[in-house]
Amino acid sequence: MEPDPLFFFPAFLLGAVIGSFLNVVILRLPEPETSIAFPPSHCPHCQTPLRWFENIPILSYLVLRGKCGHCQATISPQYPVVELLTALLAVAVLAAFGISVTAVGMFVLCAALVTIIWIDIHHQIIPDVISLPGILLGFLFSFVSTFVSWQDSLIGLLAGGGFFYLISLSYYLIRKQEGLGGGDIKLLALLGAFLGWQSLLFIIFISSLSGSIVGLIAMRSQKKGGSTRIPYGPFLALSGMVYLFFRPQINELFQLYLHLLS
Numbered sequence: 001m002e003p004d005p006l007f008f009f010p011a012f013l014l015g016a017v018i019g020s021f022l023n024v025v026i027l028r029l030p031e032p033e034t035s036i037a038f039p040p041s042h043c044p045h046c047q048t049p050l051r052w053f054e055n056i057p058i059l060s061y062l063v064l065r066g067k068c069g070h071c072q073a074t075i076s077p078q079y080p081v082v083e084l085l086t087a088l089l090a091v092a093v094l095a096a097f098g099i100s101v102t103a104v105g106m107f108v109l110c111a112a113l114v115t116i117i118w119i120d121i122h123h124q125i126i127p128d129v130i131s132l133p134g135i136l137l138g139f140l141f142s143f144v145s146t147f148v149s150w151q152d153s154l155i156g157l158l159a160g161g162g163f164f165y166l167i168s169l170s171y172y173l174i175r176k177q178e179g180l181g182g183g184d185i186k187l188l189a190l191l192g193a194f195l196g197w198q199s200l201l202f203i204i205f206i207s208s209l210s211g212s213i214v215g216l217i218a219m220r221s222q223k224k225g226g227s228t229r230i231p232y233g234p235f236l237a238l239s240g241m242v243y244l245f246f247r248p249q250i251n252e253l254f255q256l257y258l259h260l261l262s
């Protein structure tokens with residue numbers, strides 16, 4: 001079960017390559033007319049196709065010092081950040097779950113969350129093509145996962161979707177405007193399916209707390225008052241990742257909290 005540290009390096013490389021693919025998904029998925037596979041990677045500024053050595057995850061960005069080799073246009077640091085993040089997540093699931101089906105499934109979840117975070121930041125949407133198959137996959141995965149039982153997964157996806165639907169509905173009835181997007185509801189159902197219903201309280205608490213703090217800071221700096229919109233999806237996704245890797249510590253803190261109350 002304990003993974004040999006020798007496996008961390010290949011896991012990092014594989015994660016970086018998959019991160020490079022996620023960059024393409026993040027860029028092209030929200031554009032309905034474009035394909036994920038064609039055309040091959042090119043500079044978004046001068047359209048020059050990338051040569052193989054300009055397309056190496058993380059390294060190419062560093063070697064080219066963040067500029068296109070042809071037109072010198074600045075390359076967004078988002079590319080190496082996504083590659084590095086995905087590589088680290090691959091190492092993290094391996095360290096947490098060993099070489100196992102659970103590690104593979106949780107890496108799929110992490111890759112979906114990374115993609116959702118950036119698409120939500122850029123477009124304020126969470127694509128159904130990721131969240132809906134993800135909910136089903138999370139439930140099917142629970143039958144082979146050592147992290148969650150299928151019962152906990154099923155309750156998780158129903159409670160995750162249902163809880164947010166009720167919040168959203170009551171907000172709509174009171175304020176006559178949409179507070180939570182339908183995308184956030186499906187994302188919480190996705191997290192509930194993969195992580196179990198026990199994760200939902202933590203995810204809702206931490207994401208709304210951190211989201212409120214960031215929202216207040218954004219409101220003060222933009223001076224637009226209550227109309228500032230920041231996407232909530234990234235906070236949900238990040239809280240889910242924290243739960244995935246720190247569940248024992250979170251449970252311990254929760255026990256401590258209950259103990260202090262009694």
Ligand SMILES: [Zn+2]
Pocket residue numbers: 043044045046047048068069070071072073
């Ligand atoms: Zn260029």
